[in-house]
Amino acid sequence: MQEFEPKIVAFVCNWCTYAGADLTGTSRIKYSANVKIIRFPCTGRIDFMILMKAFENGADGIIVSGCHPNDCHYSTGNFHARRRWIVFRNLLNFTGIDTERIQFSWVSAAEGFKWADVVNNTVKKIKEIGPYENYNKIAVSTLFNEEGATNE
Amino acid sequence: MxxxxxxxxxxxxxxxxxxxxxxxxxxxxxxxxxxxxxxxxxxxxxxxxxxxxxxxxxxxxxxxxxxxxxxxxxxxxxxxxxxxxxxxxxxxxxxxxxxxxxxxxxxxxxxxxxxxxxxxxxxxxxxxxxxxxSIKVPVTKTALVVGGGIAGIQAALDIANCGHKVIMVERQPSIGGHMSQLSETFPTLDCSQCILTPRMVEVAQHPNITLHTYSEVESVDGFIGNFKVKIRKKSKSLDEHLCTGCGLCTTKCPQKKIPNEFERGLGFRPAIYVPFPQAVPNKPVIDREHCTYYIKGKCKVCEIVCPTKAIRFDQEDEVIDVAVGAIVMATGFDVLKTDYFPEYGYGKYADVIDGLAFERLASASGPTQGEIRRPSDGQIPKKIVFVACAGSRDPAKGIEYCSKICCMYTAKHAMLYKHKVHDGIPYVFYMDIRAGGKNYEEFVRRTIVEDETQYIRGRVSTIYEKNGKLIVKGADTLMGGIPIEIEADMVVLATFFAEAHPKLKPVETNTAGIFLAGACQAPKDIPESVAAASGAAVKVAALFSNDELTRDPLVAVVNRSAPPVYSQCVGCFLCQSVCPYQAIEREEIKNRNGEVIKTLARVNEGLCQGCGTCVALCRTKAIDIHGYSNQQVYTEIMALLND
CATH class of the missing domain: 3.40.50 (Rossmann fold)
Structure with a gap:
């Protein structure tokens, strides 16, 4: 059987983690190709519906990463992201999505090695957890099951 | 399509x-x-x-x-x-x-x-x-220079000579920085004061430069072309307009035994003092920590003797707001603290001093009037050991890089010592000699050959005191690592310097419009600091050559639609509470009778920096951001995951 290759989306800020990932490249540090980056101006921009959208479209895991606390280019964006994440985590639990599928982290523009570690560790973890299929199950059951309610 | x-x-x-x-x-x-x-x-x-x-x-x-x-x-x-x-x-x-x-x-x-x-x-x-x-924003054609050392002075003068206003902030009571403490400068042995003090005076007298000494930057806000800066002017307990700088107060002050920072603790100063005779401005400040009046509540001798009645004991710190278009950071460096070198007895033995203190000993205006006398008993040291690379290139101390200027100033110190103590023997422990400037190698050669300095390639392991001598233990690696022991009268550590990293949060140093000059960036000698300062000044002048700057229009925008809806915005103004730039304004929508029907959020394009925090927060999705709009982001996610 072919090994499970998870699809992981990374939502990163332009100023720290995107630049950090650039440094990973410049330093030629190898990491897993499963993770693909979508650039944001700031982690503060990342509305958590964006994460739900990614799960809806078949992401197995998500990385959210920005500047370290106190180092935000816009001074406070990452604090808003962090607060929002604390609230959102409960919502994720409620919806039945394993919070382990989301890796929240700080990677600065100088931490090329850390970015590679974050990616590799997340890929390893998601491979252990397995593919995420629940969203599609929910969608199918609510649409086609007349009795509705249970989505086991 | x-x-x-x-x-x-x-x-x-x-x-x-x-x-x-x-x-x-x-x-x-x-x-x-x-x-x-x-x-x-x-x-x-x-x-x-x-x-x-x-x-x-x-x-x-x-x-x-x-x-x-x-x-x-x-x-x-x-x-x-x-x-x-x-x-x-x-x-x-x-x-x-x-x-x-x-x-x-x-x-x-x-x-x-x-x-x-x-x-x-x-x-x-x-x-x-x-x-x-693109968005156009105006430029405030005033520069802020933080730090009044040689780098800050050079940058300020260059910018001011281009016809722009400069505000200089210096933490100490006088500008001049570390260069004013140096005795003579390598490789020409020019007197440091002679080349520096005219420039200090030029700064003070320049019509385009406003000088704030004894002041610190409290906060920086804004963005390139439009910074808002708060400067705390610490109280000097003095009315500067009335003070003539006669100096009578400093001679009458009963507190006379305060270690003088300028002399690296080798001399003393009163509580009301001018840091050094050539200080600019040449007006005293009261050191409230040591002043008898502030400690015990009485004294006021300075107030009594002052002929112009300039002393103000009740003066308070003043915080001023200034608007500037660019900032030059020239905050310089500091030498490492004594606790870095327990094995060298630095801070424990009076005769183990750092390079900056040696500068003061060698300086004609220093505590010994230029005679090399050791701090403990005032004797002239006959054997002196200079330890280069004290702290630098040493991963064990956490500082792996080379402090760059120590090779040269150690050679200079050995030379100055030999010029003043003809029968003395200077020893230098070094790792490598890095003399990569114009006439630098020749200078080191002269120290070794003409001034007979004993250069020993090896590190010093320990220094301890025995019978009034300092025993310096090391090894000579060019002789196969044989152990060496020198009974020295005095030891000078070429201490590494820790660059003063600018604390400029929330605005970081990689922010557009903030430039670095001098040793706050990396170890630099005087010519390099001056060159870097002029470089920073040119960048500032180039910025100020425009009346307007163009900015990327990747900013937030509140959607608008035709009446009677006007916008999805419900006017909750959550966006206003999270915006770090105060870019959200209130816009009142009025009907034809002039009655307000709705209050909507509006983005000030000039202030918005495009972080998008408001977009993520907006509960009605009425606000969006160009370049990273909801539509774009969702499209990206879908495209990424569905091939």
Missing amino acids: SRIGVFVCHCGENISATVNCEKVAKITGELKGVEFATDYKYMCSDPGQTLLKEAIKEHKLDGVVVAACSPRMHEPTFRKACAEAGLNPFLCEMSNIREHCSWVHPKDDLTTEKAQDLVRVMVEKVKKNKALN
Whole structure:
């Protein structure tokens, strides 16, 4: 059987983690190709519906990463992201999505090695957890099951 | 229907070594809406850009995706090329298939597939891009220079001589910085004061320079061209307008035994003092920590003797707000604290001193009037050991890099010592001699040959006191590592300096409009600090040569629609409470009778920096951000996950 290759989306800020990932490249540090980056101006921009959208479209895991606390280019964006994440985590639990599928982290523009570690560790973890299929199950059951309610 | 052009760059072999660029171009060329797709060896080169421009014209492209390096590198290049071909620059996007793909993955199908995914994401995104126009913001043509050492002085004078206003902030009571403490400077042995003090006076008298000494920057807000700075002017307990600088108060002050910071603790000063005779401004300040009046509540001798009644015991700190367009950081350095060198007895033995203290001993205006006398008993040391690289190039101390100037100033110290103590023997322990400047090597040679300084290549392991002598233990690595023991009268450590990292939060140093000069950036000698300062000054002058700056229009915008809806915005103003730039304004919508029917949020484009925190927060999705709009982001996610 072919090994499970998870699809992981990374939502990163332009100023720290995107630049950090650039440094990973410049330093030629190898990491897993499963993770693909979508650039944001700031982690503060990342509305958590964006994460739900990614799960809806078949992401197995998500990385959210920005500047370290106190180092935000816009001074406070990452604090808003962090607060929002604390609230959102409960919502994720409620919806039945394993919070382990989301890796929240700080990677600065100088931490090329850390970015590679974050990616590799997340890929390893998601491979252990397995593919995420629940969203599609929910969608199918609510649409086609007349009795509705249970989505086991 | 879109007409997108895709340009896949090989970057020589940087991309094509692991990514099949032809295949990426071919596959993405089949995507819906892609009119033209090609690959080329160097897209950023002149022929590459020409290829891009011609394709835009020939195929009437309305969107461009360049798959190459990081957009942080070449996005401006390709956007400019698009603009030259008549395409709005904000209809150009880059896929990062080098830093985020070819350089970090091995050569296999997965890597090429990832590159295709990344290009597809941008193709879908660019379909949702809007043509945007740059925002123009005015420039405040005043510069702030933080730090009044030689670097700050040079930068301030250069900017002021270009005809711009300069505000200089210095923490100490006088400008001059560390250079004013030096005795003579290498490699010419010029008197440091002689070349520095005229420049200090020039700063004070320059019509374009406002000087704030004994002051510190409290906070910086804003952005390039438009910074708002709070400066705390610490109370000098003195009315500077009345004070004539006669100095009577400093001679009458009963507190006379306060260690003098300027003399590195080798001399004393009163509680009301001028740091050194050539200080600019040459007016005293009261050190409230040591002043008898502030400690015990009585004394006021200075107030009694002052002929102009300039003393103000009740004066308070003053915080002033200034608006500047650019900031030059020239905060300099400090020498490492004594606790870094327990093995050398630095801080424990009075005769183990640092290089800056030796400068004061050698200085004609210093505590010994230029005679080399050891601090403990005032004897002239006959054997003196200089330890170079004390703290630098030492991973065990956490400082791996070279402090660069110590080789030269140690050679200078040995030379100055020999010139003053003819029968003395100077020893220098060194790791390598790094004398890479004009006339530097010759200078070190002179120290060794003409002034008979004993250079020993090796590190000092320990220094301890025995019978009034300092026993310096080390090894001579050029003699096969044989142990060496020297009974010295005095030891000078060429201590590493810790650069004073600017604390400028929330604005970081990589922020546009903030420049660095001098040793706050890296170890630098005087010529290098001056050169860096002039470089920073030119950058500031270039910035000030424009009346307006253009900024990327990637800012937030509140949607508007026709009456009676006007906007999805319900006026909750959550966005206003999270905006770090106070860019959200209240806009009142009135009916034809002038009655307010709705209050909406509005974005001030000049203030908005485009972080997008408001967008993520908006509960009605009424606010969006150009370049990272909800539509664009959702499109990207869908394109990435559905191939």
